C-alpha cells in the first residue's frame with residue numbers, strides 16, 4: 573500500500589490505542605507512548621503506527637509528504653466536546669460586575685447573561701454568525717482541536733434563531749477542516765416572555781421544536797441547562813426524554829452552580845455526558861459511574877466564574893466515572909477557545925495527571941460525541957486527525973501553560989494548520 577503522508581522520528585508518539593470506548597480508572601493513564609514513533613497515512617485514514625521504520629508492505633513515492641517529528645510530541649487531534657460556538661456579541665461588561673462579586677445566576681436573573689447573548693444572536697445575520705464562529709473555529713484548530721461540538725441555545729423561543737445557529741454549524745462543518753457535531757439546546761434559559769409560565773415554553777420545546785430538529789436533521793444531541801432558577805430536574809428529564817424519542821441523544825448541564833441532582837438525573841436518563849458537575853453529589857457521582865455517563869469537565873469555566881470551586885475530577889476517576897475535558901467556549905461563563913489552557917487547568921488545579929488529561933481531551937472527548945470508533949486515538953483504520961506539538965514530551969505541554977504549543981495539525985490526512993513562527 574502506498575502512503576500519502578508519513579510522520580517519522582517522533583520523539584513522543586502518544587497513540588491512546590485501546591478499546592473504542594471511554595476509558596476509566598487506570599485506563600485513563602495508559603496512553604501507549606511510543607518513542608521514535610512513525611505514522612503512515614493514506615487518504616483520510618491512518619494505515620500504520622509503530623516504532624522507527626515502516627514495514628515492507630507500506631511504500632512511498634515522490635508524491636509522499638514527509639514530516640519530521642524530531643523534538644515533537646504527537647497526539648490524536650484534540651476533541652472539544654462542549655462549546656457554544658455559534659453566537660452573537662460578547663459580554664466583557666460582565667467582568668466588572670463579577671469583580672464586584674456578582675454571581676453568574678444573579679446576572680442571569682437580572683435579565684443579563686445568556687439573555688444579552690440571546691438578543692445579540694437574534695439580531696445577527698447568518699453571515700455575521702458564520703464569520704464570528706469561523707474565526708473561533710480557526711483558533712480552535714490552531715490550538716490542536718480537530719472535532720468540536722456546537723450548541724444552539726441563544727434563540728430560545730425564537731426558534732428561527734435556534735435553527736439559524738444550527739445551520740451555521742452545519743455550513744461550517746461542510747466548509748471548515750474541523751468537524752462539528754451539533755446539539756440542540758433550546759432549553760438554555762427561560763425566555764423573558766415565558767418568565768411567568770415556563771411550562772408553556774417547555775411544551776413548545778417538546779411539542780414543536782424537538783420534532784422539527786429531528787425532521788430537519790439539525791442536531792445529534794439534545795442538552796438542557798438544569799440549574800436553580802432555570803430548568804428543574806423534572807423539566808430537564810421531560811425534555812431529554814422527548815429528545816430521545818426523536819433520536820436526539822441526551823446531554824445535560826448538571827450541578828454547575830447548585831447541587832440539584834443533575835448527576836443523578838443524567839444516570840437515570842442515560843445521558844451520554846453530564847457536564848460541569850462542580851456541585852455534583854457523591855451519590856450522583858456513584859450513579860454516573862454505574863451507568864457509564866461521561867463527566868465532561870470544564871475547568872476554565874470555574875476559573876472564569878471566580879468561585880474557586882472546581883469539579884472533583886480525581887474522585888470521579890477513582891470512582892470509575894469516565895472523564896472528558898472541554899473548553900465550554902461561550903461569551904459569558906468561558907470566553908476562551910484554548911483547549912491547551914483547559915488541559916493545564918485540569919492538571920494544575922484539578923490535579924489530573926498529564927496522562928489522564930490527554931485521555932480526557934481525546935478518546936473520552938470522542939466518546940462524549942459518540943465518535944469513539946472513528947476518532948480519539950492513533951491507530952490503523954481511524955481518521956488521520958493528529959496534533960503535532962512543538963514540545964519534547966506530554967508533561968511539557970501542560971507545564972508550560974497559557975501558550976500555544978501546536979506545530980502542525982493534520983485533519984483528515986491533510987495539513988490543516990501549520991505554525992509560521994517559532995515564537996508564538
Ligand code: NIG
Pocket residue numbers: 656685686689797825828873900902903904905906
Ligand atoms: O455552559 N451554563 C449555561 N450555559 C453556558 C454559559 C452560557 C452563557 O453564559 O452564555 C455554560 O456555562
Ligand code: FE
Pocket residue numbers: 654655656825900902
Ligand atoms: Fe455550556
